[in-house]
Amino acid sequence: MLTYKEAVDLILRTVVPLAAEDLPLGDALGRVLAEPVTARWDLPPADNSAMDGYAFPFAGQEAGCELRVAGFLPAGASHETSLAEGEAIKIMTGAPLPAGSDTVVPIEDVKASGGTIRLERTPKAGQHVRRRGEELQAGETVLPAGTPLHSGEMGILAAAGAQRVRVVRTPRVALLSTGDELVELGQTPGPGQIVNSNYHLLAARLQEEGCTVIPLGIARDERGGLGARIARGLEADVLMTTGGVSVGDRDHVQETLVAQGFELGFWKVAIKPGKPLLFGRCGSTLVFGLPGNPAASAATFELFARPALRRLAGHGDPLQPRLAVTLTTAVSGGEKRQRFLWGTLAERDGRYLFTPSGRQGSGQNRSIQGSQALLPVPGGSGEISAGSEVEVLLLRLPPGAAIPA
Numbered sequence: 145m146l147t148y149k150e151a152v153d154l155i156l157r158t159v160v161p162l163a164a165e166d167l168p169l170g171d172a173l174g175r176v177l178a179e180p181v182t183a184r185w186d187l188p189p190a191d192n193s194a195m196d197g198y199a200f201p202f203a204g205q206e207a208g209c210e211l212r213v214a215g216f217l218p219a220g221a222s223h224e225t226s227l228a229e230g231e232a233i234k235i236m237t238g239a240p241l242p243a244g245s246d247t248v249v250p251i252e253d254v255k256a257s258g259g260t261i262r263l264e265r266t267p268k269a270g271q272h273v274r275r276r277g278e279e280l281q282a283g284e285t286v287l288p289a290g291t292p293l294h295s296g297e298m299g300i301l302a303a304a305g306a307q308r309v310r311v312v313r314t315p316r317v318a319l320l321s322t323g324d325e326l327v328e329l330g331q332t333p334g335p336g337q338i339v340n341s342n343y344h345l346l347a348a349r350l351q352e353e354g355c356t357v358i359p360l361g362i363a364r365d366e367r368g369g370l371g372a373r374i375a376r377g378l379e380a381d382v383l384m385t386t387g388g389v390s391v392g393d394r395d396h397v398q399e400t401l402v403a404q405g406f407e408l409g410f411w412k413v414a415i416k417p418g419k420p421l422l423f424g425r426c427g428s429t430l431v432f433g434l435p436g437n438p439a440a441s442a443a444t445f446e447l448f449a450r451p452a453l454r455r456l457a458g459h460g461d462p463l464q465p466r467l468a469v470t471l472t473t474a475v476s477g478g479e480k481r482q483r484f485l486w487g488t489l490a491e492r493d494g495r496y497l498f499t500p501s502g503r504q505g506s507g508q509n510r511s512i513q514g515s516q517a518l519l520p521v522p523g524g525s526g527e528i529s530a531g532s533e534v535e536v537l538l539l540r541l542p543p544g545a546a547i548p549a
Contacts, residue, residue: 159456167311172298183286199233202246211260227244286304315453318383319343342434353454382429
């Protein structure tokens with residue numbers, strides 16, 4: 145049976161990024177660049193004013209000097225004639241400097257009277273000027289391949305003239321639930337039945353990761369219907385099933401996959417929750433058989449499926465970041481398998497506190513709700529006392545929080 149690390153390493157050795165596609169910049173938010181992007185022009189495209197004030201040719205002027213105002217230059221306009229020594233032009237932030245000028249004095253540092261200004265402070269040559277190309281030069285790489293596109297990246301790409309970008313394609317994930325006990329949301333569960341909550345949790349997480357979800361519904365615990373749905377799922381980039389991967393008499397997922405050409409990567413991982421995890425591939429389709437219990441299904445998604453999806457989407461570092469935290473309560477030991485405990489984070493005095501989320505059974509839904517991290521507890525370890533410094537796998541930060549430096 146593989147350890148957590150061995151299983152993750154095997155998965156990431158198997159997965160390669162999807163093919164690239166060409167998109168308008170406005171449709172590329174959340175994607176990862178497949179190719180570097182270069183600037184079409186200098187940024188800024190010309191020397192321009194960094195603030196509202198007066199532009200003039202610097203010639204050693206000091207406080208008390210007077211300059212004749214030769215006009216007004218708003219942002220978006222240009223001044224055709226060159227300024228001579230002793231002249232200035234009123235200029236707005238972002239407006240290009242007229243020929244001959246090289247320095248800007250802020251409005252609050254002058255006294256205007258009629259058609260002249262008097263300098264109230266001695267300026268420095270070249271002050272308050274943004275130089276042409278100081279941020280980017282034409283042909284310079286704006287962002288390298290492998291860069292995830294968030295709002296800041298979208299802004300700099302637009303400023304550099306990138307109308308279209310080559311990005312890694314979005315993973316298409318077919319999601320199949322299995323089990324005679326499952327009913328769809330909206331149906332009233334009968335005796336021995338439960339609502340298919342796993343689908344809604346996993347579909348939401350897939351959408352949060354930017355994936356396209358292909359719902360395959362619920363397959364009953366019989367080979368015929370299961371095989372037809374699996375065949376449809378193998379048209380996606382990833383087939384993700386829940387339930388049917390343990391050793392019960394009606395757990396048919398693995399044998400049904402094998403009948404359709406499934407190549408096993410591994411079955412079972414030495415962790416809790418989530419031991420009966422299945423991974424492999426059918427042709428070009430990755431297959432994850434997640435356990436049916438909610439906490440086990442969610443944990444194996446975060447620990448194994450999410451890194452694979454991020455690698456497919458082109459992310460260079462697909463693993464969750466690790467965060468140093470302080471335990472608020474003791475964590476019991478004595479388990480042979482490595483455990484992963486759901487928990488919440490709180491920031492206090494520049495450090496993070498981790499509190500395990502109540503009952504941690506594999507069938508619990510409540511332990512997942514609100515959790516922001518998973519605490520790895522080594523197999524065979526003793527009790528970890530409250531106040532201990534440990535590392536957690538960060539799933540998401542609390543609202544308004546930041547990762548400490």
